[in-house]
Amino acid sequence: LPATSAIEENAAAGVSVYTFNVTVSPMSSEGVAIPPTIVNSNPLTEAFDIEPKGDLEFSVVTTGNPVLDYETMPKSFDLQIFVEDTTGRTDLSVLTVQIKDQNERPVFRGNLAIQRMNGGMFKDTKTNSLLSSFQYSLLPKSVPFFISESGAIFSTKVFDYEKDPHCYFLNITATDPDGLNSTKTVNVNIININDERPYFTTEQRIYRIPEEQRLGTIVANITAKDADDEDSPSRLFYSIQSSDRYFSINPSTGVLQVTGRIDRESHPLRLHPNISAIVRVEDSPSGGHYSEMEITIIIEDINDNPPECNTSANENTTAGTFLLDLRNYCIDNDVDPSNNQFTFTGLSGFGSNNFALESTASGRLLVTESVDLENPANPGVEVYSLTVRVQDIASPHYTSKYPFYTFDIFMCCNIGSIIGRVNARDDDWPPSVITYSIVAGGGTRDYTNIFWISPTKGDVRILARLDYETTQKHIFTVQASDQEKTATVTVNVLEVNDEEPVCSPNFYSFQIPVNLAVGTNINGFRIECQDRDSDPRSFRYFIDAGNVNNHFTFSPSAGSNTSRLILASRFDYESGLDTNWIYRLRVYITDDNLVSARDKTTHLVKTGTVTLSIRVIPNPTTVIATTPGFTVVTKRENIYSESAWYVPFVITLGGLLLLGLLGYLGFLLATWVRSRCPPAGKAGSTPL
Missing domain, CATH: 2.60.40.60 (Cadherins)
Incomplete structure (x- = not known):
């Protein structure tokens, strides 16, 4: 190395590309430490590997992954081979591998190569260009497809998934000018799309059930089908579109069940015993096709109430x-x-x-x-x-067959008051002594026992304060011990006005400009009041203190539980009409309770309070017209608050005592002078 080698395309794995030897230093007795390794390739590929042939002989071979394709891969690869001996000496050399083209059969490309629905193109492997001279044929002839001269496959009809076959097998044969051909079987699957609306198969639209059915009772079994999903009926979803408190439907099965108490005697069923519901079936949880139908459930009366x-x-x-x-x-x-x-x-x-x-x-x-x-x-x-x-x-x-006792009392009755009496008698002779006891009811979450009954007389007393806003009616059972006869006692708590209005906010502080326009809602302020025992129309608003010169008012002043603070008149500091720059308003909110009070002549009035602190900010840009001359401004300020009245009183009293003491001393001085100084002109007098 370095060297150049060549190999034909599509070579199988393990084919030798090039063989080389490694020479090591005489001082490296143990041979190589790192055997020859392909550390890099240009272009990058894993199509080659190095295998040992002997002690220091190695061979570059193909891996088959990827397969070397002349038409789709680079025509040449530079493999960088690295080796190191035991002494640390290294070498890096390059082996250039060239890919040689060979004549092949026609090859299907694109989707057709992996047997999917869409057909592909053919290519001439020698020239790597598409040729129109290829001849294509398609079998069988009975399928609704044809292939063009360019190799494109077309359908000859519009397919209907619900009527036509779902799959077609096409045998495509391509022949090149040299007579070489290739055949591929194409599996064309017709894909179903959601183009059909589901439809109800349940024909019944009117159902009858008795009232007071237990929860979970099945009323109807609604069924539907969808031509798109004949093989998957579970893909339909059922729902009730109208708001119904009595029934629900299983979204998967369409079973309509009772989910609420059905009382034929209560409204609105007492007047209209027919319940209508709109049932919808969808072929997708959202955005799919759907159908609706209206069903009617007639509630039949049963004899479930005693006279x-x-x-x-x-x-x-x-x-x-x-x-x-x-x-x-x-x-x-x-x-x-x-x-x-x-x-x-x-x-x-x-x-x-x-x-x-x-x-x-x-x-x-x-x-x-x-x-x-x-x-x-x-x-x-x-x-x-x-x-x-x-x-x-x-x-x-x-x-x-049992008696009833009803007592009406006001909730302000004193604890221990007798509110009524229960009577029972014994038909035996001689009659037994009857004792009374409360065996059920008569308590709340806060008090276990609100009522007490005299064991011998049957007098009923209250043991705790009754609150109309919490409980308007107490029902308890009294038992007469002789024959264990029972009677139901109902105590109706009558409403009185014992709750005061609670307003928010109850304290607020803010600033306003001196030139604020009359009628303005000051700083957008409003109060909202709540009263548990009064109608919102019963509230009235009064500014009790601090509203000097009546600059402020509330609107509305009555008839609402919400009111806004309004500037009723402008400020006038220039003429001296206004002198206060800080207004502390004390607001009273009363609940006349004229709407809800039962006795209009003796109704009680409760009062809530709100405190407002308002600071008027002078306008520094205001220019006041003046005439030549000067103005003397005298500022008088009471340095004592009203609560310190004793200060001027003590000073005045001390001044009076001091004046009296000085007068008494003057009187003593005059008396002494008179006794020491005789009148003038007397004989024997000594000169003063």
Whole structure:
């Protein structure tokens, strides 16, 4: 080395390209430390490698990866070969390998070479140029394709994936001018595209289900198909487009299920028992083709509610009088007439001998004896608690036979107050002692027991403050211990105005220019107030203190829970009308509660407060017109605050005491002078 060698294209792996020897230094007894290695090639390639032939004989061979192709690869490669002996001596020489061309059969190029759908071009390997003299043939003749003189493959029809075969096999033969030919089998796959809309195969559009079905109950099994995906039905996606709180649909299977409670007696189902839902099927989660259909679910009524009654009678009613028609006071919440009809039987209870039912169907209650709460024949009787057995006509014949007690109280009642009484009696003889206890309810999250019942009298007392804003109704069950009879007690908490408005912000400080225009929302300031027991229209806003010369006001001043601070009049410091540069406003917010208060004459008013600090900034560019001469400006400032009233008082009192002391000393001096100095003109007087 250096040397030049040649090798034919398409040589197999392991073909020898060039053989050379390595000579080492006489001092290198152990031969080479690094055997000959191709450290670089130009152009870069891995098509060559070095194999040892003997002790110091080596051969450059082909690796077959990549295959040396005269038409697609460089025609020459410079291989840099490095070697080092054990003494550290090195050598680097170049072997130039030239690629020789050879005559080949026609070769398919492009996609056709790897048997894909698109056909390729042919080339003449000798001249490396496309020739129009190639002859092409295509078999079988029955396929809907043809090949042109240039080797391009064309279809002869528009394919429909849903009707035509999905695959075609084409045998393409190319022949060059020398008679050499090559044949390639091309597999043409027809690719399916999403051009069909899915369609529903479910024909049913109306479904009927009873109310109160358990969650998960299957209502319908919606099915659909897509001509694009006959082999993959799971690619369809189902959804409900209309907002429905009762049902949901499985997006993969189309199964429609109950997901919410269906109560035929509640609104809007009570008036409109038909539920409409728009079901959509899509062939892609987003952006695909879809179809929709409307289904209707009719909710059928079942007999799931017992009749309920609420009656009362006045005292001093004479015997034989028609008292009331129970049908006007008893209702069955079921909707269908077959489920909401009932009968009346079994009149009982304390004082039931004074009354009678006209018939089981009419429900007319008659008085058989005079009813007078003050009648001495009935001592201690405060309430007639009657029980009538009201039973459904339809199966399963629900029955109401237990009494109800309802107490209405204001939430401001004192703790320990008696709010009502529960009565029970024992039909045994001799009657047993009945004790009362609360067995269920009557508590909240904060208090385990809000109510207490007298074990012997049945008086119900409150043990904690009741809050209308937290709980408006308390329901608990009272048990009479003799026969373990129970009654439901409902305590309705009546609303009173006991919450004061809470405003944000409750303190705010800002500055405004002295020339701010009247009617401006000052600094965009507004307050927002909340009150848990008052309507937003009940708020009123008052500036109680600090609004000197009434420069500020709130708009609106009433009827909203949001109000803005407005400049009502301009500032006038030039004439001396205004002297304050800092205004500290104290704002009162009251909730008249005229909207929500039940008793308009005795309603309470609660007040919230907000403090505002406003500093007026003088305008330094303001020019005040003057006349020749001078102006004496006298500034008076009270150096004592109102809270230091005692300072001038002490000074004044001290001054008065000092004046009195000086007067007394003058009086003593005059008396002393008079006693020491006799009158003038007397004999024997001594000159002063």
